[in-house]
Amino acid sequence: MTRVTIRDVARYANVSVTTASRALNDTGRMARETRERIIQAAAKLGYRPNSMARGLVSQRSFTIGLLTNDTYGRFTLPVAAGLSAAMVDRGVSVFLCAGEGDPQRTLLNLEAMQEKCVDGLVVSGKRIDRGLPVELPRTGIPTIYINAACPEGEVGFVPDDSGGAEAATLHLAGLGRRRIAHVTGPRNFAATGIRADGWLKALDRMGLAPWGEALFGEWSEAHGYRMADHLFGQTSRGMPDAVFCGNDQIARGMIDRLTEIGVRVPKDVAVVGYDNWEIFAKATRPPLTTVDMGLLELGRQAGLTMLGMIDGKPTPAGIRRTPCTVVVRESCGARSEAD
Amino acid sequence: MTRVTIRDVARYANVSVTTASRALNDTGRMARETRERIIQAAAKLGYRPNSMARGLVSQRSFTIGLLTNDTYGRFTLPVAAGLSAAMVDRGVSVFLCAGEGDPQRTLLNLEAMQEKCVDGLVVSGKRIDRGLPVELPRTGIPTIYINAACPEGEVGFVPDDSGGAEAATLHLAGLGRRRIAHVTGPRNFAATGIRADGWLKALDRMGLAPWGEALFGEWSEAHGYRMADHLFGQTSRGMPDAVFCGNDQIARGMIDRLTEIGVRVPKDVAVVGYDNWEIFAKATRPPLTTVDMGLLELGRQAGLTMLGMIDGKPTPAGIRRTPCTVVVRESCGARSEAD
DNA sequence: TGGATCTGCGCAAACGTTTCCTCAAGATGG
DNA sequence: CCATCTTGAGGAAACGTTTGCGCAGATCCA
Numbered sequence: 061m062t063r064v065t066i067r068d069v070a071r072y073a074n075v076s077v078t079t080a081s082r083a084l085n086d087t088g089r090m091a092r093e094t095r096e097r098i099i100q101a102a103a104k105l106g107y108r109p110n111s112m113a114r115g116l117v118s119q120r121s122f123t124i125g126l127l128t129n130d131t132y133g134r135f136t137l138p139v140a141a142g143l144s145a146a147m148v149d150r151g152v153s154v155f156l157c158a159g160e161g162d163p164q165r166t167l168l169n170l171e172a173m174q175e176k177c178v179d180g181l182v183v184s185g186k187r188i189d190r191g192l193p194v195e196l197p198r199t200g201i202p203t204i205y206i207n208a209a210c211p212e213g214e215v216g217f218v219p220d221d222s223g224g225a226e227a228a229t230l231h232l233a234g235l236g237r238r239r240i241a242h243v244t245g246p247r248n249f250a251a252t253g254i255r256a257d258g259w260l261k262a263l264d265r266m267g268l269a270p271w272g273e274a275l276f277g278e279w280s281e282a283h284g285y286r287m288a289d290h291l292f293g294q295t296s297r298g299m300p301d302a303v304f305c306g307n308d309q310i311a312r313g314m315i316d317r318l319t320e321i322g323v324r325v326p327k328d329v330a331v332v333g334y335d336n337w338e339i340f341a342k343a344t345r346p347p348l349t350t351v352d353m354g355l356l357e358l359g360r361q362a363g364l365t366m367l368g369m370i371d372g373k374p375t376p377a378g379i380r381r382t383p384c385t386v387v388v389r390e391s392c393g394a395r396s397e398a399d
Numbered sequence: 400m401t402r403v404t405i406r407d408v409a410r411y412a413n414v415s416v417t418t419a420s421r422a423l424n425d426t427g428r429m430a431r432e433t434r435e436r437i438i439q440a441a442a443k444l445g446y447r448p449n450s451m452a453r454g455l456v457s458q459r460s461f462t463i464g465l466l467t468n469d470t471y472g473r474f475t476l477p478v479a480a481g482l483s484a485a486m487v488d489r490g491v492s493v494f495l496c497a498g499e500g501d502p503q504r505t506l507l508n509l510e511a512m513q514e515k516c517v518d519g520l521v522v523s524g525k526r527i528d529r530g531l532p533v534e535l536p537r538t539g540i541p542t543i544y545i546n547a548a549c550p551e552g553e554v555g556f557v558p559d560d561s562g563g564a565e566a567a568t569l570h571l572a573g574l575g576r577r578r579i580a581h582v583t584g585p586r587n588f589a590a591t592g593i594r595a596d597g598w599l600k601a602l603d604r605m606g607l608a609p610w611g612e613a614l615f616g617e618w619s620e621a622h623g624y625r626m627a628d629h630l631f632g633q634t635s636r637g638m639p640d641a642v643f644c645g646n647d648q649i650a651r652g653m654i655d656r657l658t659e660i661g662v663r664v665p666k667d668v669a670v671v672g673y674d675n676w677e678i679f680a681k682a683t684r685p686p687l688t689t690v691d692m693g694l695l696e697l698g699r700q701a702g703l704t705m706l707g708m709i710d711g712k713p714t715p716a717g718i719r720r721t722p723c724t725v726v727v728r729e730s731c732g733a734r735s736e737a738d
Numbered sequence: 739t740g741g742a743t744c745t746g747c748g749c750a751a752a753c754g755t756t757t758c759c760t761c762a763a764g765a766t767g768g
Numbered sequence: 769c770c771a772t773c774t775t776g777a778g779g780a781a782a783c784g785t786t787t788g789c790g791c792a793g794a795t796c797c798a
Contacts, residue, residue, distance in 0.1 A: 065754060076778045081756060088757090090776055111514040112451040112460060113754030116783045121451060123515070126495070131480075132678075137472040141497045148496075148504065153511050156465070156495035157487075158480045165487065172492050175450040176462070281682040309682070316655070316684075339471075343620040343648070345655075404784060415748045420786060427787090429746055452784030455753045744795070751788085758781085765774070 064105045073101040084109070115177065124180040124366060125155045125173035127166065127192060134337065135207050135355060136184045142359025143182065143366075150367060152179070163193040174199065179370045182362065183208050188218050189250035202369035204362050215369075216379045217362045219353035221251055224384030225258025226265075228304050228332045228351050231386045233266045235393055237302035237330055241271040243287045243314060244306025245279040252276060255306055255334065271300045279306070284313025292323055301329055302392075308333040308340040308350055315344050315391060326393030336387050346390035358382045403444045412440040423448070454516065463705060464494045464512035466505065468532065469525040473676065474546050474694060478523055481698025482705075489706060491518070502532040513538065518709045521701065522547050527557050528589035541708035543701050554708075555718045556701045558692035560590055563723030564597025565604075567643050567671045567690050570725050572605045574732055576641035576669055580610040582626045582653060583645025584618040591615060594645055594673065610639040618645070623652025631662055640668055641731075647672040647679040647689055654683050654730060665732030675726050685729035697721045 070080035075098060082088035083098035084107075101107075115121040126143065130136040144154050155173060159166035173181065181201050183192055185208030196203065196211075203214060210216030232240050242259045245252045256274040263270050275290070277283035284305060292299050305311035311333030315325050325331055325346060333341060333350035341348040361382060369375045388394050409419035414437060421427035422437035423446075440446075454460040465482065469475040483493050494512060498505035512520065520540050522531055524547030535542065535550075542553060549555030571579050581598045584591045595613040602609050614629070616622035623644060631638050644650035650672030654664050664670055664685060672680060672689035680687040700721060708714050727733050 063754095067754080077755085078757080078778055078780095079776085082777090085756085088777090089774090094776080108510065108513050110455075110516060110754050112454045112516055113783090114756075115451045116449075116455060116754080116785090117756045119783080123494075133472050133476040137476065140495060141470075141499070144495060144497050145499075145504075148507050148511060151511060151514075153494045153496070153508075153515060155462075155492045156479060156483060157492070158483050160480070160484075165484075168487050169492075171447065172487060172490060174447050175490075176492060177449060177451055285684075309678075313682075339648075343652075402784095406784080416785085417748055417750095417787080418746085421747090424786080427747090428744090433746080449784050452753090453786075455755090455784080456786045458753080740798100742796080742798105745793085747791090749788105749790080752786085753784105756782085758779105760779080761777090763775085766772080768769105768771095 063110070064107050066107065066109065068105055069098065069102045069107050072105060073098045119177075120179055120370070121177040122152050123155060123176060123178050124152060124182060125157055125169070125176075125178040126182045126184060127157045127159060127169060127173075128184045129159045129161045129166070129190075129192065130184060130186040131158070131160055132186070134335075135186050138355035139184055139206055139359035139362070142356040142361075143363040144359075146360045146363025147367070152367070159193065161193055166192055166194050170194070170196070180204070180366045182206060182366065185209070187249055187251060202366060204366055204369075206358065206362055210379055213377045215365065215375055215377055217358055217365075218379060218381055219355070219358060219384050220381035221254040221353075221384065222258040222261070223381070224334065224351040224353065225255040225304070226262040227384065227386050228334070229259050229262035230266070231349075231388075231394075232302045232304060232330055232332060232392060233262065233268060235330065238268060239271045239298070239300040240268065240302040240304060241291055241300040242274040242304050242306070243284060243291075243310055244274055244276060245283075245310070247276040252306055259304055279309060281309045281313030281316070284310035284315075285317045286313075288314045288317035288321070288323075292318065292321060292329075299329070303329060303331050305331065305333050308335045308337045308348060311348055311350065311391070312340055312344050315346075315348070319345070326391055330392045332386070332392050341387070341389065344391065349389045349392035349394065350387055351384050352387050353384050354382055402449070403446050405446065405448065407444055408437065408441045408446050411444060412437045458516075459518055459709070460516040461491050462494060462515060462517050463491060463519040463521060464496055464508070464515075464517045465521045465523060466496045466498060466508060466512075466531060467523045468498045468500045468505070468529075469523060470497070470499055471525070473674075474525050475523050477694035478545055478698035478701070481695040481700075482521060482702040483698075485699045485702030486706070491706070498532065500532055505531055505533050509533070509535070519543070519705045521545060521705065524548070526588055526590060541705065543705055543708075545697065545701055549718055552716045554704065554714055554716050556697055556704075557718060557720055558694070558697060558723050559720035560593040560692075560723065561597040561600070562720070563673065563690040563692065564594040564643070565601040566723065566725050567673070568598050568601035569605065570688075570727075570733075571641045571643060571669055571671060571731060572601065572607060574669060577607060578610045578637070578639040579607065579641040579643060580630055580639040581613040581643050581645070582623060582630075582649055583613055583615060584622075584649070586615040591645055598643055616649075618648060620648045620652030620655070623649035623654075624656045625652075627653045627656030627660070627662075631657065631660060631668075638668070642668060642670050644670065644672050647674045647676045647687060650687055650689065650730070651679050651683050654685075654687070658684070665730055669732045670730045671725075672730075680726070680728065683730065688728045688731035688733065689726055690723050691726050692723050693721055
């Protein structure tokens with residue numbers, strides 16, 4: 061069973077291959093009747109253009125490569141979904157290249173992408189201060205960096221973590237909380253610093269003093285769990301009435317420990333997380349108010365931008381920050397007021 | 400900056416395009432010296448064969464499509480990683496097609512895959528009793544179903560859930576537990592039934608009676624949480640000394656609640672989960688002993704099988720079950736004995 | 739020494755498209 | 769009535785490979 065080619069369509073419709081091609085691409089001049097006859101013939105025969113042949117002459121493959129070193133997929137997956145959705149409508153497919161952080165493997169993928177003549181490259185990571193484990197050769201292929209280190213002069217997309225942290229803190233302040241602590245991830249992640257700045261900025265705006273320093277540590281439940289003891293263990297110097305956590309896992313550990321030691325959430329302490337990782341956020345008791353980074357939409361925006369770059373539209377270099385939003389559940393106390 | 404083609408290589412090495420092609424593909428007859436000269440010329444010029452041109456004549460694209468409706472990526476991601484790893488060594492790249500369970504989108508992706516002339520198709524889902532939301536047309540493209548409903552006469556891969564459940568239960572029994580309950584997901588998932596059967600089979604093998612019926616419900620922490628009360632609330636009829644949970648989320652909810660109501664894990668009750676979703680399994684207190692489905696290896700196996708099918712190797716239809724292994728942490732009590 | 743075989747390499751066709759150029763026939767204009 | 773333009777359509781080249789076939793020269797064997 062061999063594929064049906066444009067030649068078959070042309071023969072069936074009694075026209076030349078040239079005319080068939082023009083009819084199917086809606087270009088060139090021809091009698092309306094002819095065009096329709098050809099289109100119907102194509103439909104009847106179940107014709108699908110061979111995109112390799114098309115790519116060969118048009119020098120476009122209608123594919124892009126997604127290079128990721130985010131093994132776990134927490135960030136890449138929603139980004140990929142948004143990207144893919146924006147692309148598929150225009151007939152562009154996405155190659156998934158999981159580099160696993162291994163230079164060897166990444167290089168292999170990179171070469172494969174070159175051979176496949178991808179129209180664009182998206183580099184996606186899990187932290188904005190680390191890029192690919194290999195230097196990207198200057199290939200002239202349009203490239204976008206998502207949630208990864210973006211070299212000078214390139215275009216990048218990241219969630220607006222400063223704005224997200226600010227919104228979360230303002231949300232807490234707006235609910236009447238005055239003593240807002242911040243527990244977050246490792247100091248050497250760029251994102252932690254940015255989020256901490258957003259926290260400070262919001263406090264400053266509201267005329268509030270930060271409750272101690274930002275408590276850096278791991279991105280883990282265990283860290284939140286320990287910091288609960290740290291913050292609420294010694295009653296001598298008073299306690300915060302809210303904790304803004306750098307991610308949902310920390311928030312989860314925090315809430316679990318608070319519950320164990322008899323601190324009520326959200327009555328005594330409001331807790332807000334970061335990431336809106338639903339599998340966590342919805343399972344905490346009570347469900348977690350948290351910041352959604354809008355990764356799906358970020359991926360979509362990146363996709364649209366990439367399509368523009370491929371079409372040769374001039375695209376200014378620089379980092380685009382896409383908005384983050386507070387997702388209100390119960391751990392901040394906003395809902396229980398309504399009760 | 401235009402791409403360097405085989406013509407450039409040929410000119411540089413003072414041979415015909417034909418000879419250059421043969422040298423680079425290590426086919427045909429020619430003087431060793433000539434071959435080496437051509438290969439060096441290619442390296443020097445940084446030649447990468449254009450896989451579209453190659454595909455056009457060889458009728459192979461060196462790509463496969465991964466169609467998934469697993470929005471969350473819990474299953475697809477490790478499978479994709481294994482698949483991709485097995486493929487990339489052979490120069491085959493993977494198209495990621497996230498269908499999101501939407502027939503429209505899935506169809507769009509499917510058409511794109513046909514136009515791109517993929518050499519193979521992998522359909523990957525999150526439950527073995529549901530397939531794609533659209534009928535797959537008979538295209539003659541080699542197809543493998545992973546963790547999804549596999550039509551009669553096709554080849555499929557699934558984790559051996561029966562064996563996994565059996566191993567988990569035997570592990571508990573081997574640690575001296577005699578009253579082993581089972582809390583699991585929705586009754587209408589095929590996987591729940593299979594895992595429950597494995598549980599019963601192992602009990603039977605050990606001459607133990609099941610502790611009540613399998614407790615079906617949701618795949619959620621909340622379900623595990625509630626079933627803890629159900630199992631350990633009424634002391635009148637005694638309590639199990641072990642619970643085998645259908646996934647890690649259920650196990651997490653179970654352990655959380657047990658801790659709250661003063662039942663000690665693993666001293667009073669051993670708990671084993673399923674999935675080895677590390678982000679959960681490592682964060683429970685104590686860390687969760689659970690069943691790993693070996694999805695990475697499953698993906699790799701599927702990839703190798705796919706390569707065989709593409710090469711025309713006869714491949715018997717049917718379901719392949721790949722082994723699951725018990726990952727021992729602390730919630731089963733195996734470790735605490737050592738202490 | 740002369741046919742047969744082997745060696746090393748090139749010509750040209752093919753893969754399925756798109757697109758530049760050409761061309762006939764009819765319409766238009768002065 | 770002739771020159772010009774418009775319309776509708778086809779021929780052929782091109783994209784970058786692979787590959788069947790052919791061919792000249794060298795080697796072999798009797």
